[in-house]
Amino acid sequence: MTISEKSAYLKGLMDGLSLNTETDEGKMIAAIVDLLGDMAKRITDIEETTIAISDELDEIEEDLDAIEDFILDEDEDYEDEDFEDEWDEDEDYEEGFDFGDEESTIYEVECACGEIINFDEEVLEQGSMTCPNCGELLEFSVEDDE
Numbered sequence: 001m002t003i004s005e006k007s008a009y010l011k012g013l014m015d016g017l018s019l020n021t022e023t024d025e026g027k028m029i030a031a032i033v034d035l036l037g038d039m040a041k042r043i044t045d046i047e048e049t050t051i052a053i054s055d056e057l058d059e060i061e062e063d064l065d066a067i068e069d070f071i072l073d074e075d076e077d078y079e080d081e082d083f084e085d086e087w088d089e090d091e092d093y094e095e096g097f098d099f100g101d102e103e104s105t106i107y108e109v110e111c112a113c114g115e116i117i118n119f120d121e122e123v124l125e126q127g128s129m130t131c132p133n134c135g136e137l138l139e140f141s142v143e144d145d146e
Helices: 003-016 024-077 081-086 121-126
Strands: 107-110 116-119 128-130 137-139
Touching: 003 024, 107 121, 121 128
Parallel strands: none
Antiparallel strands: 107 116, 128 137
16 A cells, blocks of 8 residues: 555545544544645655656666767777887887987977977077978077077
8 A cells, every 4th residue: 555545544534433623633633634645645746756867867877878888989999900009008108209318408489370399409400390280481590609
C-alpha cells in the first residue's frame, strides 16, 4: 500500500466512524487526517520530481559518455604510425628552442606583425631572417662595442 492509499484509508475510517468533528477530539483527528493527506500528496509530487530528475541525469550521463567516446576516438586518430616515428620516447625533450651550445646567447625581436621571434648568434651574424608568421624580411646590424 502506498502512502497515498494509507492516507485515503485513514480518511475513510474517520468518515466510517462518524466522528463528531465539533468536539475537540474530533477536530484534532480530522486535522491530523487532513495533514496526512496533504503530506501524502506532497511526498508523491517529490517522488515524481525525483524520478524525472533521475531520468534526466541518466540522459546527461549517456550524452557525456558519447562525448567522451568521440574525444577519445579523435585522440586515437593522432596516434598515427608516421607521427610516432618522428619522436623517440627515450629522449628527453626540453621546451623552447634548442640552439645547441648552452653558452650561446638567445636574442629576441618583435616583427611588425606582432610575432616575437627568438634567434641565436648564428642568425644574427647572417644579418637577416624571415618572419615565420608574415614572411617579412627582418634585417639586423651587428655593431661591435669594442
